[in-house]
Amino acid sequence: MAIYDQHMHTYFSPDASETFENYLKQASGSIVTTEHLDFKDCFMGGQDTLLDYEKYSKTIDELNKQYTNRIRKGIEIGYTKESHQQIQDYLEGKEFDVQLLSVHQNGEYDFLQPIVKEKNVQDVMNEYFPLLLEAVESFPTANVLSHFDYGIRLFEVTVEELQEHQSILKKVLQAVIDKHMAFELNTRSMYQYGNVDLYEQMISWYLELGGHSFSLGSDAHSIAYYGFHFDDAIALLEKHGVSTVTVFEQQKPTQVSLKQFKENE
Ligand SMILES: [Zn+2]
Ligand SMILES: [Zn+2]
DSSP states (O other): OOOOOOBBBTTTTTTOOOOOHHHHHHHSSEEEEEEETTOOOOGGOOOOOOOOHHHHHHHHHHHHHTTTTEEEEEEEEEGGGGHHHHHHHHTTTOOOSSEEEEBOOOSSSBBTTTGGGGSSSHHHHHHHHHHHHHHHHHHHTOSSSTTTTTTGGOOOHHHHHHHTHHHHHHHHHHHHHHTEEEEEEEHHHHTSOOOOOHHHHHHHHHHHTOOOEEEOOOOBSSSSGGGTTTTHHHHHHHHHHHHHOEEEEEEEEEEEEEHHHHHHH
């Protein structure tokens, strides 16, 4: 099995318009799309962003006949404490190959909204990281913890500033390990938002704690970002002695050798 991008969106997400066919053209093997589920979505004026599962499944089933079962189903769960039950009810009886767990908002605003920029970065970190811990602890059925730095994407945070929060961040990573989840290297966070050094610190802590399951995801909303900087993220993992990443099929993890990526390039 080859490595593939485990975080990307199509027109089934309200903030994307990309097609499955275009991703299939870019990729050589399997693909998965991870569409948004965000109750009381701040970017939608407080409306729920619900993936139309029936239409999504039908579209994929039809395309899979043409494209030799290359497409897997995924969802990106935007967690809030208030929506916990609604998320569970939504997921009931639906099948996904991979479930990403994300914290995008605090019930009041999304962490990418301009209001966040006016805040003190320490205050934002003091708020955001406990929300992440709460998400992992209360939603352990998800497979991947996505973009741990989403809450601080709008800030320039140094490694030293991040280290001041190491106690809570190590708890988050320990919870990822305990719940058998994978830790996502979000390559747009790393190489577009410039947080690669923060990810490197997290990789070190995660490995120290005994973590070994990494997921590679670009968070592409169009093919321009498919597999964004995967070669750099893989080189970073190899530098830390990591030799595999994890992909999920029917929510079951498989370790794929990083060497596979180079062979497929
Ligand atoms: Zn996200
Ligand atoms: Zn996403």
